[in-house]
Amino acid sequence: MISNIIFDCDGVLIDSEILSFAVDEKMLPENGVTITAGDLAREFGGVTYGEMVAALNERFGTEIDPKRYQERCEAELSRTFETELRAIPGMRDLLTRLTVPIALASGSDLARLDQCLALTGLADFFDGRIFSAEQVARGKPAPDVFLFAAAQSGWQAAQCLVIEDSPSGIIAARAAGMRSVGFLGGAHRSLEDYGILRDAGAEYVAGNSDDLHNCLRDFGLVGPSRH
Known part of the structure; x- marks a missing residue:
């Protein structure tokens, strides 16, 4: 029961996910990864930044630092959330x-x-x-x-x-x-x-x-x- x-x-x-993955879609190309917000949502919804970055690094052969990447995304999201969430x-x-x-x-x-x-x-x-x-x-x-x-x-x-x-x-x-x-x-x-x-x-x-x-x-x- x-x-x-x-x-x-x-x-x-x-x-929030639509806002979060839009930030990822904008920032990831700077790190050598091109992927749409929709694909990110389908593949990585619900997982941590660290797990997403590890998977993307393996797929694209990149070396994104998960902690630094999360800090940048969270700062951008915090500003976005204040007006759009x-x-x-x-x-x-x-x-x-x-x-x-x-x-x-x-x-x-x-x-x-x-x-x-x-x-x-x-x-x-x-x-x-x-x-x-x-x-x-x-x-x-x-x-x-x-x-x-x-x-x-x-x-x-x-x-x-x-x-x-x-x-x-x-x-x-x-x-x-x-x-x-x-x-x-x-x-x-x-x-x-x-x-x-x-x-x-x-x-x-x-x-x-x-x-x-x-x-x-x-x-x-x-x-x-x-x-």
């Missing part, structure tokens, strides 16, 4: 209707999470249960951050449902022994990405927050429908 929900943040709660449409209303405890488990670092949740006004929904891959040994697709979130919250993994927008996050949830729902409501995703989330192991894929609301209602995790 599902009694708790663990949300990813970027691309699920906040529409928004919550995913309908997500605030959905969070108010949940009838079970929730947590957040993200590949982003805690400082970025604090900024993003403050800017979008979503922090209070999580009652301090905000966790980052920087607190564990391995990022997604390893299960570490989800298992850490559950353990710190006093929850059993088998009773947690994960909401994720990336294949790596879905794989991580499955490895943690948790059920998962894929989410395509971020601007970086489209219905064409349905298959990659189902193939990764998502039990259901929601196209937007209304669809997610209906799915969670069927699980018995939210109050009455808005419609």
Whole structure:
């Protein structure tokens, strides 16, 4: 029985991935890598900067320093977020209707999470249960951050449902022994990405927050429908 929900943040709660990968698309050519924001989203959504840079270095034969690259991207993103970051449409209303405890488990670092949740006004929904891959040994697709979130919250993994927008996050949830729902409501995703989330192991894929609301209602995790 599902009694708790663990949300990813970027691309699920906040529409940040479209902004983040646009910065990558702009900066990577300076380092010898040419790749579109869409391809980055499909391949590296949910993973850490270090893991993305390592994969790109291997593919393109480059020697990008992950720490320096992350610092540059984060500085640019911080400025962009101040004026452009928004919550995913309908997500605030959905969070108010949940009838079970929730947590957040993200590949982003805690400082970025604090900024993003403050800017979008979503922090209070999580009652301090905000966790980052920087607190564990391995990022997604390893299960570490989800298992850490559950353990710190006093929850059993088998009773947690994960909401994720990336294949790596879905794989991580499955490895943690948790059920998962894929989410395509971020601007970086489209219905064409349905298959990659189902193939990764998502039990259901929601196209937007209304669809997610209906799915969670069927699980018995939210109050009455808005419609």
